[in-house]
Amino acid sequence: MHELIRQTACSVVEKLRNGEVSPLELLDALEQRIGQVDGKLNALPILCFDRARTHARTLMERPTGARGLLAGLPVPIKDLIDVAGTRNTQGSPIFRNKIAETSDILVERIEQNGGVVYARSNTPEFGAGANTVNELFGATLNPWNPARSAAGSSGGAAVAIAAGMAWVAHGSDMGGSLRNPASFCGVVGLRPSLGRVARTPKSKIDRNLGIHGPMARNVEDVALLLDAMSGEHPADPLSLPAPAESFLTTTRTAKRPRRVAYSADLGITPVDPQIVEITRGAAARFVELGVIVEEAHPDLREAQECFHVLRAFDFAISKAALLRSHRDLLKPDVVWNIEEGLKLSIEQLERAEEQRVAMVVRVLKFFEKYDLLLTPATIVEPFPVANSHVMECDGRQFENYVDWVAIAFAITLVCCPAMSLPCGFTSSGLPVGLQMVAPPRADGQLLAGAKLLEDSLGLLGSTPIDLGLAT
Template identity: 75%
Template sequence: MSSDQVLIRSTACAIVDQLNSGDVTPLDLLDALEKRIADVDGKTNALPTLCFDRARSHAKALMQKPAGERGLLAGLPIPIKDLTNVAGVRTTQGSPIYKNNIPASSDILVELIEANGGLIYAKSNTPEFGAGANTFNEVFGPTLNPWDLSRSAAGSSGGAAVALATGTAWLAHGTDMGGSLRNPASFCGIVGLRPSIGRVPHSPAFKIDRNLTVHGPMARNVEDLALFLDAMSGEHPADPLSLPRLTISFLSAARSGKRPKRVAYSPDLGITPVDPEVAAITRKAASRFAEAGVIVEEAHPDLREAHECFHVLRAFDFAVTKAALLRNKRDQLKPEVIWNIEEGLKLSVEQLERAEAQRLAMAARTLEFFENYDLLLTPATIVPPFPIEHRYVAECAGKKFDNYVEWLGIVYAITLACCPALSLPCGFTASGLPVGLQMVAPSRGEAQLLAGAKFLEDILGVRGTTPIDPKAAPR
């Protein structure tokens, strides 16, 4: 195996150790990534925009500091999702409207990542405005699942997940409203975390207290995920919702060996159909906790209002953020985005009042649920990766969905409950496609979530299944 291949297959934590010891340089990593992208990304289309010149310039400036004093990431390259601004780098949001947009300044999260030693070398693909859990758009086309190139990588952080799965990234940035960090992680066999509201600062846009969407880390394993969460976290005056950095690192929490005492498993949260194979794989994974003496019970909080509540609050968010585009650029918007905006513009104050009250009630009931359980486990997605030509999942287990987002209820219910949640690789279907287990903790409980996820990851033994070379569809 070549030295480049050894680097590509190393963990992010191991790479950071080598950067701090001086065994490798940030420029070595950029060279290895550029070669790997040339070898595999043409098959998957995960990273359509590259900025290696910018990354090398930042690397040379960082290398003026002594090794060990270059931040938590120490010169590790990071791709940023194409919804988030990076100064001087094409940022399209997956929309023809912004296909030539080059922002003059970066999001404060990007500035924080760079201040912690991250080098931005690429933008990862996303559906238009992040709408929909299948990564395709009119600017760059679809991103394909490397486990089977005929399948979807999910979304909206699909490009980020595929980059991790194929070895064109060690860590990756994403965002999540209705599962956009968790669904692609599940479909691609990597780990994606939706943190608590405020854990990761970002530049406010359109509404100062928007909180359905959060930014978060993606990685190939739990320890790497925790490392990146440490580098992304912290209070920032430009984001009024941002939380102070904790005194103990998330990486230390992940490595603590602390096990939960009692966990709950639910195949469906009482609100959604689930593919039987996915249910069986996730149930078996959850039951493995019992081998270590953890009590595993079937239970879930009462989230019965999730579909109605999310439909209203998501539509309102689209109206607030995209109504001007509907008025002025309607012909350049995809049908799903138009539908979302129009649904939002039709809302009454009474509907918003009802949805906010529903969310408050679900969050309260979920917090009460966690008085008896340390973690809640569910499928991260209700189906295995579906054919890329399907824009979304129209039905599951005999139930037809009313709209293009209803199939995501198992993840957006957790969004509404204000809980941190991650998708952990937990097994494969009979046809060899990855399945993720959603692991949920109470609000601001990332430390116990990461500890429990690392504990189960060790039991399941699936760590190290990525990166892979993209695979053609089985004949």
Template identity: 75%
Template sequence: MTEPPARRRNERENLPVADQSLIRETACAVVDKLNKGEVTPLDLLDVLEKRIADVDGKVNALPTLCFDRARKHANELMKRPKGERGLLAGMPIPIKDLTNVAGVLTTQGSPIYRDNIPAKSDVLVEHLEAAGGVVYAKSNTPEFGAGANTFNEVFGPTRNPWDTSRSAAGSSGGAAVALATGTAWLAHGSDMGGSLRNPASFCGIVGLRPSIGRVAHTPAAAIDRNLGVQGPMARNVEDLALLLDAMSGEHPADPLSLPKLPTSFLSAVRGGGKPKRVAYSRDLGITPVDPEVAAITRKAAQRFADAGVIVEEAHPDLSEAHECFHVLRAFDFALSKAALLRAKRDQLKPEVIWNIEEGLKLSVEKLERAEAQRVAMTARTLEFFEKYDLLLTPATIVAPFPVENRYVAECDGKKFDNYVEWLGIVYAITLVCCPALSLPCGFTASGLPVGLQMVSAPRGEAPLLAGARMLEDILGVRGSTPIDPRPPK
């Protein structure tokens, strides 16, 4: 799907074409340049096309490119006056390969859909394009987003740019790697069991799982599916807030979607809001954690005290999370993929088959128990946030692992029962309906990124982002990406 490079004259004759220094600018700075006419959307597409050619072969983040479509869209956008081209003003955006983009190969990482070109875009994509986003690529994902390691039989594995022998996590691994390597300024992702937060942690960027309904999308399989949500990914908190502003808002096609708030998330970030009391938990009481990861995240959380914030060790009771998530996730797979199991079983990876079959075996009694557990855990979490403004934990319980390992089978002496149990620290937060992000907070002794999960009460994205921006300033890790892919040490 890669198109040959195309060069063109800039609409401003005195500007250089494809200025590669732009890849190191923040998204907010690039949008400002777009609004001032200092660069054009076509300039940015030129920059990205060159950067992708230079680095993506080493990491495989963006296997499907659609620059012809992007330039057509950019040219249409540029017919409008500068300053009237939407919130993103022509900013290029890659879309995760689980989400339909009209006229662009959308495989869901599955051989079943290796030739699938949808005629209509998802509501999410239409919303982003209406806000001035320009789609130029699809980012790699594991088959149907299943598993927190980005590999599939259509495009192969996506590699971590900090060490290309390591996993980028998943399922939004391609998006995270594109940001980390400078082949994107902003990126779309999605998250059920940490699919935004895990790759953000592994790749040293920021990813946000918003509240249910914050970002409208086209429903599939069931109107009220809500374990999975769509969300923004970026290199820093301000850029993340910018993309959340562009993504958020209600749509009649998505009955769960929420209206835009009167104050933008970017304004909330820049307003300097400060939490008074935060809680740190090494493990939420439910999972082993690599000791080095625990030490790095605890040290980062304690840095809130530098700004006068009270930091205590605490967490809500989420002891039922593993049983609850296993049941509800399996049910979701049965709802959405049972027809594929019946018709295309030989083309599904083993983990997807296992998920679907687990869902088909469920009884109504098990579903009733899981839903009751979710309600109870959510109530306890809401009570917890009456005392604490934020909850902080490791975003991922291990540092990036070898890319050939399909998943984490063991951590700190604990062997896991299945291929998703190692994700408990993030899927527990999914279950209680809270917005959560992964913020870069340090590096292991071997130089691999570690992310801090930051959680707020439901619909609390504004204070969450403001708190994340404060800690980002204290930690001083902003600007560590983009990087050129690094070979194994």
């Protein structure tokens, strides 16, 4: 069991295809591992192993070569989207006992591609929060140091991967919800391009701040899951066709970029000096690979104002009905987000959309010169889990729980694919992620460059699986 847990998703899928291991054996290994570890970390509060084994047995009736891209690989789904027959609480007391009747089209696609859903990963209520804590299940703890936060909102997914309770995992990202937990937990989290992963529309057909994406312990495994997630769907008008070449194939080329830019702060946020030192050093590894590295960033000066308006608008559209019917059951952060949205004027929305368009234009111009943009994925090391969010950094106080993730949400606004790649450790032994950004729809270019840098950094296998906590 332990040796299976340590292996990469790609190697496990190869074993599934060769008949060396069965989906049922993988589920047995995960159930044992979760029993050993998750009582200490609280990453996967909802388990559905009976459903998973039923699906696995059905899958095993097919020849091994006809079981899809994932071939029976188990996948946990974040507790924000529907999985038929399981609880979908969204981390909220309002939906404490909700059982989904149908699955989100993203879940259907993963299962059609041979994924087996066995658990729901923890999330703050409605994904609102950069710390994975909710009233139903409590806090998810960082496996590198359980006194520290796993970040959010895909904290449960990141912890499950880091602690050996998953090979890959589904997550979602609006203001860094894939990238922040990946950075804090020392795993890889990818926010793909807009439309790359189809999802069931809710509240508004063209909601586009929030994106679903893959997480794993390495870049190739992220590419594997992205292949299983990708493709257009008629129910999602924003969705894109899958590329002619698989993302995993493109990733394995490890194609070298010509010129990359590094920015410590994108010109919009404070960053802890230790984080700057580690991420700048990781970016400099590209120089050894024959890549030109320059300090530069696009002009994103409107990002703070723009994101606050568009985020609030999204919450008002999607959650105002819950504020009217269940205000007493909503946490203060969610109430604040919705009320900020309800106060918006048409003029504010007009200004925010104009700002976003202007930033995208400038970013596209920036990428005419650079192939990739590199920044810190988070501005601090994992903070105490008892804190709701980062209160200050490098002498600057933050007014709310959103402001400290500006280095991530600025990239959200300009529609670029972005990844957090493990790039080192702080003096206290906590992981640090490097945010890697490519032009819109250049997901393959991003993955190939990340694979090249991952190989150079030599951090593969640096996980807390073998720590005393996780044995």
